[in-house]
Amino acid sequence: MLTLRWGSATDVGRVRTLNEDSLLAVPGLFVVADGMGGHAAGEVASQLAVAEFARLAEQAAVRAEDVAETVRRANEHILAAGAERGDRHGMGTTLTGISVVGAGQDAQGEQLAVFNVGDSRVYQVTEGQLRQLTVDHSAVQELVDAGRLTAQAARTHPRRNVVTRSLGTDPAPDADVWLVQPVAGDRFLVCSDGLTGELQDSDIAELLGQNPDPQAAADELVRQAVAVGGHDNVTVVVLDVVEVLPDQAAQAAQTAQAAQAETAALPSAESQLPPTVTLPSAELGLPPTAPMPSPVPREVNG
Template sequence: MTRSGRVLRGSSLLVQSGAATDVGRVRDHNEDSLLAGARVFAVADGMGGHAGGEVASRLVVEALQRLEDAPATRPEDVTAALHAANRSIQDAVRADPALRGMGTTATGVTLVETGGSEHWVVFNVGDSRVYRLAGNRMQQITRDHSEVRELVDAGLLDPADAASHPLRNVITRSLGTDPAPDPDVWVLAPTPGERFVVCSDGLSGELDDRDVMLLARRHADPQEAADELVAAAVRAGGRDNVSVVVVAVSADGEVDEDTEPRSGLRP
């Protein structure tokens, strides 16, 4: 399991993050990529088999990483980064036709400075998810771009049956297509005490929302929360790669001073 974490000290916010990923019990390699940066936190779930999915998801993370070097000031900057990732995926396919058919989801949150204050931009393409926990409630901010979601929205499928439906893994929007897909984008004001869970469907496909909420809240340290969420999904079946980034927002002065950034491989 790969794990990483860091603390961001902003002008008015203290943001801690933790990240973990695991290949799971069925797949022979991990096509997920994740980013737990200073301002950008994301998960990309690649598809395409062999090395293709891994390449596509890595290219998305590389494009989003550039928002760390030139921080976004508008939601449009995040959309532009994802469109740039889409072009990079298509360029990679043109350079190596063996990668044809690869693609990836992309979802996450990033801090932008707009109108003189910081806001979160939540973004999504595909069926990876961003959950927001505040107080005793958890909300799925993103909307799955999937065949099952469309059936539920049309009233043709009971939400309780979505997890076992044969079309549950068919997505309707992904990066790597022509024309480039437009991401869904939400702008949220930061709230001290809130927490985000950014995850691939390897988590949401194994754990229900209630379990995600309980595990995400059980550990004050977001790295421990990310580790436990991934481990729980693997224990529950691990039928897919599992990737999680947990982001915790505190008021200035509330972060444990003993918390240190960590990265590397856990034995």
């Protein structure tokens, strides 16, 4: 069982007139969707994606497979909505987030499923160290992976806003899904590229470290991104893992397994008895036992 705290914030920025980002921050599910600039009705696409995940949040138990299936359904709904109205044809959105999922067969307790389609991101902070968990699906990331561009140069490259995967496409994009073991004290950041396009990772790490409260951290991240440029919509969710308790079912299974192993290791009662020695009656000081006479048959007259 996990105890989580979180905060969220979004801002239209200083350039755009419409906020095409959407977010969801409810117990067990944290999502950011960035309706892509230059696409028709990007805000509708991001809202449809988040709405599909809001339905997932109502499930009693969520598996990693459910997350991937929800991404597929969200893509279908965006395509269908685009086909209904000409002004929405071609709309799309990125999608990234974190879902609490049940323990797998080999896992102990609940886990975090990190998922991503596009160039919005999820970061993890462990013991003050920030690292990016997701991999951008973008033209510049492919150049970086191929060794043709540095990560720093990718920040100002002309094709930095070109994504290679998004919702609203046919065939449906493959979502990246990772399972992360939660650790008390860890902090996670879910954000649109309106944040990472304005602030360096070192700036993000510093702001996360300076604001222990997740809501204060979310507010400050958005405020700083808007202050230094605000060229795009900015949306963030900050999630803290406060406590990690063993899942009751998993704990019961562990206890039963340990008890079974302990029982198997104990010697049996019979193995603890001394060996049995049969002594002749003379050694016991007893008179020899005479053989019993055989019974004599007799005739019974009825």
